[in-house]
Amino acid sequence: MQAHRAIPAPSRDDGRKGLVVLGSTGSIGTQTLDVVRSFPERFRVIGLAAGRNNALFQRQLAEFRPRYFWCQHTAGLEPGEACCAPMEEMVADPDVGLVMVGTVGIAGLSPTLAAVRAGKAIAPANKEVLVMAGEAVTREAARHGAAILPVDSEHNAIWQCLQTDGASHLAVSQRVARLILTASGGPFRTASRRDMEEATPEQALRHPNWTMGPKITIDSATLMNKGMEIIEAHWLFGVPQEKIDVVMHPQSIIHSMVEFVDGSIVAQLSQPDMRMPIQYALSYPERWSNPRLPRLDLAHLKALTFEPPDLERFPCLSLAREALSKGATYAAVLCAADEAAVALFLDRQIRLMDVPRIVGQALDEHRPTPQPDLEAILDADRWARERVQSLARGLPARV
Numbered sequence: 311m312q313a314h315r316a317i318p319a320p321s322r323d324d325g326r327k328g329l330v331v332l333g334s335t336g337s338i339g340t341q342t343l344d345v346v347r348s349f350p351e352r353f354r355v356i357g358l359a360a361g362r363n364n365a366l367f368q369r370q371l372a373e374f375r376p377r378y379f380w381c382q383h384t385a386g387l388e389p390g391e392a393c394c395a396p397m398e399e400m401v402a403d404p405d406v407g408l409v410m411v412g413t414v415g416i417a418g419l420s421p422t423l424a425a426v427r428a429g430k431a432i433a434p435a436n437k438e439v440l441v442m443a444g445e446a447v448t449r450e451a452a453r454h455g456a457a458i459l460p461v462d463s464e465h466n467a468i469w470q471c472l473q474t475d476g477a478s479h480l481a482v483s484q485r486v487a488r489l490i491l492t493a494s495g496g497p498f499r500t501a502s503r504r505d506m507e508e509a510t511p512e513q514a515l516r517h518p519n520w521t522m523g524p525k526i527t528i529d530s531a532t533l534m535n536k537g538m539e540i541i542e543a544h545w546l547f548g549v550p551q552e553k554i555d556v557v558m559h560p561q562s563i564i565h566s567m568v569e570f571v572d573g574s575i576v577a578q579l580s581q582p583d584m585r586m587p588i589q590y591a592l593s594y595p596e597r598w599s600n601p602r603l604p605r606l607d608l609a610h611l612k613a614l615t616f617e618p619p620d621l622e623r624f625p626c627l628s629l630a631r632e633a634l635s636k637g638a639t640y641a642a643v644l645c646a647a648d649e650a651a652v653a654l655f656l657d658r659q660i661r662l663m664d665v666p667r668i669v670g671q672a673l674d675e676h677r678p679t680p681q682p683d684l685e686a687i688l689d690a691d692r693w694a695r696e697r698v699q700s701l702a703r704g705l706p707a708r709v
Contacts, residue, residue: 328405329592330357330378331412332397332421335366337523338412338435338461338584343370345589348600353592357400358392359413359421377403397421402428408592410461411436414525415649416691419443423684426456433591435461437526437538438649442642443687444545458546459591464491464539465546466587467565467578472547474576482547489549490567490575491539492559493619494519494582496530499560503623509662511655519562519582528652529626532665533619537630541641544634551634556627558617563606581606625666629673638678639690646694647672654702661705668701 329346333339339360346353357378360367367381371389378400379392398421401409409425411418411434418436423443425432427450434440440447451458460466468489472478477485497516498506514531515524522530529535533556540554562582569575580586581604589600621628626648633640651665660668672694679686 324354326352326354327407327592328356328403329353330359330401330403330406330409330425331355332359332401332410332418333361333412333414333436334358334370335360335363336412336414337521337526338410338588340366341585342410342412342588342592343374344602345585345592345600346374348589348602349592349598352598354405356403356406357395357397359397359400377405398424401425401430406430408433408459410588410591411439414438414523416442416646416688419687420684422447423450426451426458427454429454429456431457431459433459433461433588435588437462437529437535437542438645440542440545441538442645442691443684444541444641446682446684446687448545459594460542460546461587461591462539462542463582463584463587464566465542466590468543468547468568470578470590471566471568471576475570483549483553485570486547486549486553486568487571487573488569489543489547489554490569491536491543491554491556492562492564492566492616493533493536493556494530494562495558495560495619496527496533498531498623499558501623503663506623507661507663511658514655514662518560520584522584524656525649525652528655528662528665529648532626532662533624534626534630534648534665534669536619537627538645540627540630541634551631556619558619559615561611561614563611563614579606626669629666629670633673636673636678638680639682639686640673640676640678642682642687642690643672643676643694644669646691647698650695650698651702654698660702664702664705668698668705671701672697 331339331342355374355376358376359380361382376392378395379389401421401424408431411422413436415438418439422439460469515527517527536556543554564577564579567575567577633644647669651668654660
């Protein structure tokens with residue numbers, strides 16, 4: 311890692327919102343910067359953090375000229391005037407107003423906590439942060455006055471729906487009968503259990519509606535993403551899991567719904583394009599016109615259909631509910647075990663349906679830490695990853 315240079319002096323406030331993008335070369339990060347390109351007069355990119363895609367990262371540094379950067383490998387990188395700084399440092403800069411958390415896995419946890427403790431608004435697109443440490447993140451956000459602006463299309467949709475009943479002075483639990491998360495069903499919505507057992511990584515990565523990174527695409531194929539969204543929704547909106555339902559909606563036009571206590575259901579509809587929820591999080595509380603975003607033509611929609619999820623073919627939904635019910639460090643184990651198992655599947659070392667088997671066994675064997683702090687969460691994460699590797703070695707080799 312490159313040595314730190316002198317930290318640049320804060321810029322004069324020019325009215326633009328200071329933005330940090332964590333995971334800038336990933337799917338969420340690139341789409342966030344695409345929205346920023348549409349509104350150059352509204353945003354100033356203060357920091358960019360990336361993983362291994364140095365070629366793309368170099369282009370982003372040249373285009374947005376951030377004050378700070380961070381990446382896993384700096385060899386050959388020409389950052390210009392940008393200062394190499396840890397993510398925890400860049401998110402706390404006084405000029406930063408919003409942090410987009412687009413990293414995958416546990417990498418986003420520490421900088422997210424640093425951002426909320428600095429009172430910054432955070433836009434979490436990283437499911438794992440709120441799943442692993444939802445209690446800690448929401449508690450710290452309340453303590454430091456940091457806003458949490460949901461970016462996942464489902465939670466962003468719920469957030470928008472909740473603003474329609476004119477009763478925001480009441481707690482969500484007093485206004486809402488149910489939160490209804492929609493799931494496309496991914497590539498295996500109609501597949502048999504046997505087909506799913508034999509599925510290849512290429513088949514699992516062939517999502518019918520969304521273009522996403524490989525890990526979240528596999529989670530969509532197993533519906534683990536929807537299980538994690540149940541946990542996220544619980545922490546974001548303060549609703550018990552028995553009031554959070556999942557319904558299959560293969561068209562991915564309705565991104566989620568809210569049933570209010572009087573029986574009315576409000577839905578948020580749009581084309582399946584992540585730039586739309588990203589832009590809403592960036593522009594909140596305003597709405598901005600953006601001709602680059604696709605518009606929904608209702609007259610050309612053939613049908614909007616719904617069906618219940620098959621828990622036998624998609625057991626990850628039940629595993630996530632179990633982790634939420636047990637509390638403690640179970641959700642941290644769920645996340646870490648899933649991330650490790652998905653990596654093994656993508657590397658063709660295990661089968662797709664081995665993912666829920668391994669995650670379920672890790673949950674069964676876990677010895678929890680009640681009311682965990684960051685260290686306990688990290689310990690649970692490490693234990694789960696090591697246990698997954700051990701469990702995978704005991705499975706039959708994939709042909």
